[in-house]
Amino acid sequence: MTGSERASPTISVALGTHNGAVFLTEQLESILAQSRPVDEIVISDDASTDGTLELAKRVIAARGAGGPAPALVALSNPTALGVTANFERALRAASGDLVVLCDQDDIWHVDRIAIAVEHFLERPELDLVHADARLVDGDGAPLGSTLFETLYVSDAELAAERDGRAFEVLMRRNVVTGATTMLTARLVARAQPFPDSWVHDEWLAMIAAIGGGVVAVERPLIDYRQHGGNQIGAESLGIAGKLGRLRTPRTARNARLLARAEDLAQRMRTIQPRPSDERLAAVSEKLAHEQVRHAYPAARLRRIPPVLREVRTGRYRRFGLGVQDVVRDLVQPV
Template identity: 35%
Template structure:
């Protein structure tokens, strides 16, 4: 018999979709004992709709907490999770739709794999009317067959240091594990942060099935965007001219340091995180024109030979851009052009 579980849901002006999501949760082959909803100050009738849903489903304990002030999605999820009472907690956005055996598979996975404290899945991408959009979620986040093999071989942390591939709407975790992570890192999305923390202790797993319909629409807090080959080529050509890396790059650097400073970071893991952080800071120094050219090329060749560009950047594309930036932006070049 499967263990009982809670659902942690965050809402904010979600009236248009929230009932469909709640109905999909109530229709699970293994339904929840409770749904804990934290509303972040909705101005529509989201809360009223949830209360009506609760009246129609007396076997599910629907608890609604209305925030006195807007917390934002990271702190609101932290709050919702903290209020859940059961051993297993499944995260839920307000606008998706669960496949009917999602909870059964995820609770079953965690129950039968006690070393794993967190599990995530693939998802169908859909439009606002739940019509399919190609490709599916894992293709968008580049969780390839090779990276899945690396995950299963105990290299989850290495995969996640490249970029986040875990979407919170597909996540289930244990109450004990997630409570150890309070307070969340408020500068990094909670799903990405929890995935890194679980990977530190080899406690994250995945289920390859698509277990939710991940709705893409105008008001998504976050979404999964797919870049075609043409778009990737255009970004590669224009990326060289950027004056700085995107904000996500700097968020990752802060997250790396937080991992290094955390109590669960073992010596080998800390060494890996420090090495990846140093590599990314090296790339940043090139972007900012602070890397001396000859020494920079020595490091660049070393990082390429040690597979850093393949594992933690966009392989040859990033290598070529860094080479061009090193030639044009290095202090040597800048000083010579002024003479």
């Protein structure tokens, strides 16, 4: 951020909606109640049929009748674009120095904006701040766990982010959830266009880690609602779930991982400012890893030699979940 932005950055909310009228009023009221007010709310509505956009306009207009209210930019997609493209449209329209990603069905804690902004003021080089979240059910009742607990975010991963090594974490797996993030306008510009192979929050986090950096707020700043209709939600796998993954066919997943690695490697050739040679090399190695995994034979016994060769490179540990991914590659059916 520039000097003036550091002193008083303007804040935009990028809110993606789709048939969200059931929970939207509570979310908007939590935005309007922030201790550090937002300056703009950009809503990109993805072909809702339940009056979502009209409801949002009424809620924000009612706030304006009683005093200052954020500016509203209302966008409507006649045909649904999908989650990633819809959020990209909202982000393109946001004018703030800092932009907050927002789901339609969560509830912000009153100091969500203030705490995230403080991190950017303390470390102007940062491009993205994300946070933990309290998991709640459809009625808003706590489920007894947090987002970081559900995702098994480790103390080592959080320490790596604090030390400026989020890139290492995100090359193994994503730990950033869009509904908890605030990011810079410069990151939005650098990340566009979003590739189809990536979810918007994972892509933004990766590009931020390559650039100015990512850091986590290690406390919940929102209530993250889990109600069965989430487009993207939190999932915690027990032993049965993890064993179930071993029975899931591997072809589609490995093709998706390869496509993501290819798109990232392609963007690394043009992204500005130019990434370090070390990070360019790491992305190339990640691509090589996914190319090898995608090419494993269908027959499980024939996979053993190439999987063991890949283990010896150390790339399972650097670019994935280590032993978990080794077992999946050995056991999963085609």
